[in-house]
Amino acid sequence: MRFTSALKTVAIGFALTASASAFAQGGGGGNAEEMKKAEAAVRAQENAKSLGTDPTIKLPPATVPADPQNIWDLDLSSGGRVRIQLRPDIAPAHVERIKELTRQGFYNGLKFHRVIPGFMAQGGDPKGDGTGGSQLPDLKAEFNPMPHLRGTVSMARAQSEDSANSQFFIVLLPRMQLDKKYTVFGRVIEGIQYVDAIHEGEPPADPTLILQASIESDGKPPVTALPPPPTPEPSIIAAPAAPKAPAAKKPAPAPKKK
Incomplete structure (x- = not known):
């Protein structure tokens, strides 16, 4: 419905403008001025309708007390x-x-x-x-x-x-x-x-x-920058155990005497 109304406004405005222009070219300056006034009146009427300013519609106040x-x-x-x-x-x-x-x-x-x-x-x-x-x-x-x-x-x-x-x-x-x-x-x-x-x-x-x-x-005060991301808590990681020393090799047994 709103789109149709908008098209209607354009159509009416175009028709009135064309009529006023044609009449002015014909030498009727006074009547051309009247046509311009009529065009303005029609546009105002259509704009009022598009804004919902129909006198039968109760509009909410434009402003309300600060709260x-x-x-x-x-x-x-x-x-x-x-x-x-x-x-x-x-x-x-x-x-x-x-x-x-x-x-x-x-x-x-x-x-x-x-x-x-x-x-x-x-x-x-x-x-x-x-x-x-x-x-x-x-x-x-x-x-x-x-x-x-x-x-x-x-x-x-x-x-x-x-x-x-x-x-x-x-x-x-x-x-x-x-x-x-x-x-x-x-x-x-x-x-x-x-x-x-x-x-x-x-x-x-x-x-x-x-x-x-x-x-x-x-009551929040203005903020001028995003807060930094939270720093992760350091995790306690156990130090790796020292490698074990290789076991000492046992000496080879002495050969038996014959």
């Missing part, structure tokens, strides 16, 4: 802490999943494996290639009217609408065509410049890592 229990902090290896306002009011199951995996330490050390300039930065895959997820079951979609604006945080999924699990993406520039096709569960409220600095590529040659993901109410 440390619903602030998701991501400390990045490329620098900085990104603070994300989680929205349990529009995607309760997805927010709960993010909190659960975060408190398990699931996201720590994972990389942003797919970062497309002007589009989005995707992470949360333990395999690092877009095919992995957690051991928890997939989530049922919670599509909502929140638009995919710059800084929106949404859940990645496979072909099925109900296949989101652990992977997420942060939108770099508005992408309204994703609305109601992916579950929005939060938005960056601080540190968007650090999101812009995430290393690009599919996959990046030098991927940005999530050094630490935490829920702000847990």
Whole structure:
């Protein structure tokens, strides 16, 4: 339905533009201006529909009061802490999943494996290639009217609408065509410049890592580097025994006298 609406918008816009252009070439400047206004009005109407701004639909608030229990902090290896306002009011199951995996330490050390300039930065895959997820079951979609604006945080999924699990993406520039096709569960409220600095590529040659993901109410300080791997305890190995000296040979018996 969304795809059909998008095609319809393009078709209407093209028809109106063509009409206005033809009329202007015919010398009717005033009417051409009216056609441009009509075109703008139609586009605004279609955009409003695509954003879900139908007056009969009650939209959730664009922002909610800051609550440390619903602030998701991501400390990045490329620098900085990104603070994300989680929205349990529009995607309760997805927010709960993010909190659960975060408190398990699931996201720590994972990389942003797919970062497309002007589009989005995707992470949360333990395999690092877009095919992995957690051991928890997939989530049922919670599509909502929140638009995919710059800084929106949404859940990645496979072909099925109900296949989101652990992977997420942060939108770099508005992408309204994703609305109601992916579950929005939060938005960056601080540190968007650090999101812009995430290393690009599919996959990046030098991927940005999530050094630490935490829920702000847990009070974890920012992390600027991954902890070193634990040093293995030295094992006590017994020294090899010294080789035994060869036994002394007994002298040969003297021959008997005849």
